[in-house]
Amino acid sequence: MQELINKIKDAAGITEEQAIKALNTVKDHVKAALPPGLSGMVDNFLSAPAPAKKDDAEDFLA
DSSP: OOHHHHHHHHHHHHHHHHHHHHHHOOOOOHHHHHHGGGGHHHHHHHHSSOOOOOHHHHHHHO
């Protein structure tokens, strides 16, 4: 989740604290819109490390 916080912080030009508040606001909004059984998936998704980016050429050749 730290990677997403950093992206929000850099893109919006805000402090880390403000980025965390923004992310939590969006997370809570998404969770409220989902059925109760799925809200935990949002937490899991946001806490998981970001997948490594593949090289576009690698994807093309695969």
